[in-house]
Amino acid sequence: MMSFNAASTDSKLQILHLELPPVPLTSAAFSTPGRRWSADLNQMALTAFLPWLRDQFAANPQVWLDATLPSIWEFVNGTAIAIGSLRLVLIPSAALDTDELRVPQEWVDLPSWAADYYLAVQVNPDDGWIEVWGYASHEQLKNRGVYDASDRTYSLAEDDLIHDLTVLQVALEFCPTETRRAAIAPIPTLEITQATHLIERLGNPDLAFPRLAIPFSLWGALLEHGGWRKRLYEQRQGMAESWSVVDWLQAGVSHLAEQIGWQHTTFQLATGRGMRSLPTAGLARSLTIAGVSYQLQIASVGDRSAPELTVWQFELRRSDPTATIPVGVTLRLLTEDLQPFENNEDVARNQVERLYIDVALQPREGLVWEVEPTPDGYDREVLRF
Known part of the structure; x- marks a missing residue:
């Protein structure tokens, strides 16, 4: 249920008041009670706001990195939602005062995390409601916000925020090319x-x-x-590393990997002369790329002359076995620290049935896969072999 209530300010600006439905709080582990409470607030804000957003916007909003949100909430307050190419970040708080919007630096200065708009959300679990009481653009936060180095946040006072979400709806409809993000510097990679x-x-x-x-x-x-x-x-959380492809094949896919879609499967491997005649046990996960369903598959293709190396094949194909991959789609492998290597990618120069890469790896070596165009909800994974 949704209703608009007047804010208790002299300006009587309209803010969005939403009743809090029964919320299935996350069952994920967190290192401290404070981090679990922050995760619960994020879950409550998301559960109440997302149905309203779906009702108000024609495009289907998607929660960014939905399957791995605990790995964000363990460290940073906030939840990102994508509406097509637009990104919103909900910043929930249980504080009674709504005098400022305070956004963690990660949501502002990390290129892959930065959003177009940041929404201040007051959560009242006891009375069962949330209020989205204001919002600001990335450009406003970056250029007009106050940066606090002690807790690495950008803040804007209540008077500097827009309080009526209908203004945001109008801006998105009639000013789709409006500049919303300020320039930010790239983050260097680590060894x-x-x-x-x-x-x-x-x-x-x-x-x-x-x-x-x-x-x-x-x-x-x-x-x-x-x-x-x-x-x-x-x-x-004191968990053992759970991203070993060898372990998945021998003992089953880990819970975290299963949550993002990895599963056991049987398929035929690609070779230079066509299809292998015998099916092979391997791993696969579904991807959505530009609105089309694909399968990413991994399997061992045996040993080379060097006994310490095992050859693994990564294969990308359409979920529809009769369909082809369009020109320009790229399957790429990188080292764990995101470096390329010889023969690390396969590009569809013409329409093809599949893209595949064979790579020889030492035990415990890690790889990162990428696909262009980027799949929906893509988040890097270090797959260990």
Whole structure:
């Protein structure tokens, strides 16, 4: 149920008041009670706001990185929602005062995290409601917001926010090309040894605020790399690493990997001369690329002359076996620290049935896969072999 209530200010601006439906709070693990409470607030805000958003906007909004939200909420307050190419971030708070919007730096200064608009959400679990009481654009936060180095946040006072979401709806409809994001600098990448050291250090759950323990350039690089962020999350929960393809094939896909779609399957592998005649056990996950369903598949294709190496095949194909991959689609593999290597990609120069890459790996070596155009909800994974 949705209703508009007048804000209790002299200006009588209209803010969005939504009743809080029964919320199935996340069952994921968190390192501290504070992080779990923050995750619960995010879940409540999302559960109440998303149905209203779906009702008000023609495009179907999608929660960004929905399957791996705990690995975000463990470190940063906020939830991103995509409406086509537009991104909103909900910033929930249970505070009674609504004097400012305070946004973690990660949502503003990380290129892959930055949004077009940031919505201030007051959550009242006891009385069962939320209020979206104001919003600001990325450009406003970056150029007019106050940066607080002590907690790495950008803030805007209540008077600097727009309080009526109908204004946002009108702006999106009639000013679709309006500049909403300020320029931000790219984040440098980390070397594997450096990332491993940081994960070990920051993975100690006794460290209450890992996001403030190292310079932002290092923290941002660790967080933007989805594989390393997920490993850091696991480390803080005391979980064993759960992204080993060998383990998945032998003992079953891990719970976290299963949540994002990985599963056992049987398929035929591609070769230079066509299809293998015998089916092979492997792993697969579904992808949606430009509105079309695909399958990414992985299987071992045997050993080379060097016994310490195993050859693995990555294959991308349409979910519809009669359909072809259009020109320009690219399947790419990178090292764990995102470096290319020889013969690391396959590009559809013509319409093809499949793209595939064979790669020889040492035990415990990690790879990151990419596809262009980027699949919906894509987040980097470090698959270990």
